Amino acid sequence: MLSRRTLLAGSALTLLAGCSATPSGPPPGPPAVPVPTGSSPHPLHDPVTVQRMRSAARGTDVDLVLITPEGVPASGLPVCLALHGRGAGARTFLSLGVPELLTAAVRAGTPPFAVAALDGDHYWVDVGGADDPQRMLTDEVPGWLAARDLRPPAAVFGISMGGFGALRFARAHPDLKAVATASAALFVSWPDARSRKVFADEATWRAAEPLLHPDELHPGTLGVWCGESDPFLGADRKLVTAVSPKVSRFTPGKHDDAYWRGVLPEVLKFVGERLS
Numbered sequence: 001m002l003s004r005r006t007l008l009a010g011s012a013l014t015l016l017a018g019c020s021a022t023p024s025g026p027p028p029g030p031p032a033v034p035v036p037t038g039s040s041p042h043p044l045h046d047p048v049t050v051q052r053m054r055s056a057a058r059g060t061d062v063d064l065v066l067i068t069p070e071g072v073p074a075s076g077l078p079v080c081l082a083l084h085g086r087g088a089g090a091r092t093f094l095s096l097g098v099p100e101l102l103t104a105a106v107r108a109g110t111p112p113f114a115v116a117a118l119d120g121d122h123y124w125v126d127v128g129g130a131d132d133p134q135r136m137l138t139d140e141v142p143g144w145l146a147a148r149d150l151r152p153p154a155a156v157f158g159i160s161m162g163g164f165g166a167l168r169f170a171r172a173h174p175d176l177k178a179v180a181t182a183s184a185a186l187f188v189s190w191p192d193a194r195s196r197k198v199f200a201d202e203a204t205w206r207a208a209e210p211l212l213h214p215d216e217l218h219p220g221t222l223g224v225w226c227g228e229s230d231p232f233l234g235a236d237r238k239l240v241t242a243v244s245p246k247v248s249r250f251t252p253g254k255h256d257d258a259y260w261r262g263v264l265p266e267v268l269k270f271v272g273e274r275l276s
Helices: 004-009 098-107 133-146 161-172 190-194 202-208 233-243 257-275
Strands: 048-055 060-067 079-083 114-118 153-159 178-182 222-227 247-251
Touching: 048 133, 060 098, 060 133, 079 133, 079 161, 098 114, 098 257, 114 133, 133 153, 133 161, 153 161, 153 257, 161 178, 178 257, 190 202, 222 233, 222 257, 233 247, 247 257
Parallel strands: 079 114, 079 153, 153 178, 178 222, 222 247
Antiparallel strands: 048 060, 060 114
């Protein structure tokens, strides 16, 4: 497996985790390592690994980035899914410093857990075309984690478009122990959503939009973070009003990686305390 130091040394290119256009050039870090063979578990030995997985649900290969606290045995750890923003990929969580921040959180007393980041698209929902990221998360990811001696996902965290996807995942998995969003890209109206040129029609958006299904979200497991200069601030405030989450933080910040790096320590602590 690739070491955390080797991966991070190659991460000079920062991927934007928000709603920008798809970045050009190679992704940060070296190429993914081969997928383990055989049916028995292959416990993780390095704090960071990247593997290229074939997703039948998405009809393509995806990166599976696994991050565990340094110095902590990975076997049997609970898992939080990490969903990236538009135009980014799973490796963006390396650029945002999650390996160091997770290790620091655990050393400060947060119960240890693993972060599993995947490549997704189009707000992490099925919009047709035989590409269904939610089915990948539900039907394929648990098996990928089990093959590495990790537990099934019990939490989810999403940034921007990934926040939309995290809330959609939470609606379908009410037993999750923690759901966290940062700068969640939510839409208060169909014209607003239509402008993104993602959803096939209004019915598709209405079925997926978290703001239209607040009764399917559980306040006690939800944490919402958003910058006060974020374009999605109004929509995120509507989410907080409708759901009354356990934690809601609106603090200075924009829709950018500087803000997300700033709130990640709080997010990781929130998730870890609930996964324990």
